Amino acid sequence: MQEQLNEKLSQFIDDELDGAQSLELLTAVSEDDALKDKLRRYQIASQVLKSSEYSLVSSDFADKIHQQLRHEPIYFMPRQKAAIKWQKAGLAIAASAVLAVVWLASKVEPRQANPFSAVGVVAHSGSESTEMHARFKDYLQAHDNTLYVNTVQAAQPYARVVGYSQE
Known part of the structure; x- marks a missing residue:
């Protein structure tokens, strides 16, 4: 046994x-x-x-540790409540308001003022309107390919290829 x-x-x-x-x-x-x-x-x-x-170590080492732990005082400390940090809360609210304004502003389609829209109307009202309109459209296409005439996209290409050869 x-x-x-x-x-x-x-x-x-x-x-x-x-x-x-x-x-x-x-x-x-x-x-x-x-x-x-x-x-x-x-x-x-x-x-x-x-x-x-x-x-x-001595044989009663663990027993001594247990006794010391039993006689150790127990502290019941009250927990501190999480204080509201008013500065941080104010900054968070301000940031949220700015974000909301930016978001709402992006939803509203801005009206783009076309400086040549009135000219187009005047050109249509005259007797030489079609000839003047064609000349004006050609002028705009030649000088600025980002403008649109009568909401029709200009005939200029989006990209231009340029070459350079050295002889």
Whole structure:
């Protein structure tokens, strides 16, 4: 029986026992002081074999720590409520308002003033309106390819290819 118990202690230290056997062994160790000492010696031997180092502590070291923890005062400190930082809140509200204004401004289609729209109307009202309108349209196409005449896109291409050869 003693030989089986020693073998179980060794298996326990090497983590070779399953959960039920480990629980059974631990209950037996908690009831028997001699078995506790043997388990402690086995643990020391295992640690020395694994790392070649060991620091010896007294057997009542853990009990002293438990007693000191029991006698330690318990402080019930009230939690501080999270104070509202009014500056941060004000900045957040201001930033939200600016964002809302920018968003609303982007939704409203701005009216683009066409400086030549009145000229087009005047040109249509005269007797030479078609000839003047064609000349005016040609002039605009020749000088500025971003303007639109009568909401018709100019005939100029979006990109121009330029070449340079050095001879």
